[in-house]
Amino acid sequence: MNVFVTRLIPTTGLKLMVDAGIVVNQWKEPYDVPADELIQICKEHDALISVGQDKIDKNFLTACSHLKVIAQMAVGFDNIDLIEASKLRIPIGNTPGVLSRATADVSFMLMLMVSRMATFMYRKILDGKWGFYDPTANLGVELYGKTLGIYGLGKIGLEMAQKCSNAFGMNIIYHNRNPSLLADRSLGAKFVSFESLLGRSDVLSVHSALTEETKNKFTLECFSKMKPTAIFINTARGSIHNERDLTEALRSKMIWGAGLDVTNPEPMQASNPLLMMPNVVILPHIGSATIETRGEMSRLAAENIIAASRGIKIPYLVNPSAYS
Numbered sequence: 001m002n003v004f005v006t007r008l009i010p011t012t013g014l015k016l017m018v019d020a021g022i023v024v025n026q027w028k029e030p031y032d033v034p035a036d037e038l039i040q041i042c043k044e045h046d047a048l049i050s051v052g053q054d055k056i057d058k059n060f061l062t063a064c065s066h067l068k069v070i071a072q073m074a075v076g077f078d079n080i081d082l083i084e085a086s087k088l089r090i091p092i093g094n095t096p097g098v099l100s101r102a103t104a105d106v107s108f109m110l111m112l113m114v115s116r117m118a119t120f121m122y123r124k125i126l127d128g129k130w131g132f133y134d135p136t137a138n139l140g141v142e143l144y145g146k147t148l149g150i151y152g153l154g155k156i157g158l159e160m161a162q163k164c165s166n167a168f169g170m171n172i173i174y175h176n177r178n179p180s181l182l183a184d185r186s187l188g189a190k191f192v193s194f195e196s197l198l199g200r201s202d203v204l205s206v207h208s209a210l211t212e213e214t215k216n217k218f219t220l221e222c223f224s225k226m227k228p229t230a231i232f233i234n235t236a237r238g239s240i241h242n243e244r245d246l247t248e249a250l251r252s253k254m255i256w257g258a259g260l261d262v263t264n265p266e267p268m269q270a271s272n273p274l275l276m277m278p279n280v281v282i283l284p285h286i287g288s289a290t291i292e293t294r295g296e297m298s299r300l301a302a303e304n305i306i307a308a309s310r311g312i313k314i315p316y317l318v319n320p321s322a323y324s
């Protein structure tokens with residue numbers, strides 16, 4: 001078995017694969033593998049380790065239908081045409097669970113940074129504007145006892161809810177496909193309608209997967225239904241909110257602020273007006289970017305590859321129908 005990896009990944013996963021007798025070839029350039037080249041390279045390989053930046057569409061899958069497995073080193077897999085992969089019986093794997101804490105840490109950090117306008121204040125110092133003390137200036141908002149609304153209460157959303165409940169005694173409401181008994185029992189979290197989530201949240205944090213249902217979900221109309229003091233956080237996918245509408249909502253003070261670890265498109269242009277707004281904090285999609293978490297993600301991806309090399313069902317499978 002040989003596997004192609006579309007970029008350099010941590011040694012944890014590499015070592016596991018090499019020890020299992022798998023030949024690993026990594027793309028070493030500091031840019032994405034061009035689509036045509038990816039097809040040509042994969043024709044020479046039995047398996048692929050991809051990330052969210054790789055476009056695994058119908059064209060690629062049809063040309064590379066021989067692949068025994070595609071192990072995505074990410075929890076999200078919206079870059080992969082799952083229906084086509086299943087039709088071609090290519091198992092697709094991901095890395096669930098291991099990045100929940102790190103990603104929720106970033107949501108929590110963004111919430112705090114926005115509430116105290118941290119990057120704007122930092123920029124003020126750099127600009128030589130830390131001057132006369134004015135008790136009415138530089139004022140943020142507090143989070144104690146406020147209401148956190150979670151859109152998409154999976155593992156990451158639950159981690160964020162737990163942190164906010166423990167740290168600030170925040171009340172938790174959420175909107176999901178299904179109510180969560182666990183969240184209700186452990187945190188007293190209440191399942192609410194989408195409208196109610198918009199109207200009641202002091203902080204609204206997005207944690208859903210990107211699907212046809214969630215794409216472009218947060219529009220100007222949604223922001224207009226939120227509190228003028230509300231903070232919008234998105235660490236899931238940039239296409240879940242409409243960036244132009246969010247900019248307008250912030251400009252017209254429909255909402256207090258926003259913290260984004262994901263943008264649309266990525267990377268965000270340095271000239272984007274959101275970057276200069278006082279109540280906005282933007283990060284370059286670093287939710288899972290810790291040494292520990294990236295090591296674990298590479299381990300799960302390697303376990304998927306090793307299972308496929310042994311002809312057994314991969315452990316972190318997102319399309320069970322590939323085996324039916």
Ligand code: DGY
Nearest residue numbers: 073074075076287288
């Ligand atoms: C994921 O795992 O989907 C993240 O967005 C990548 O870091």
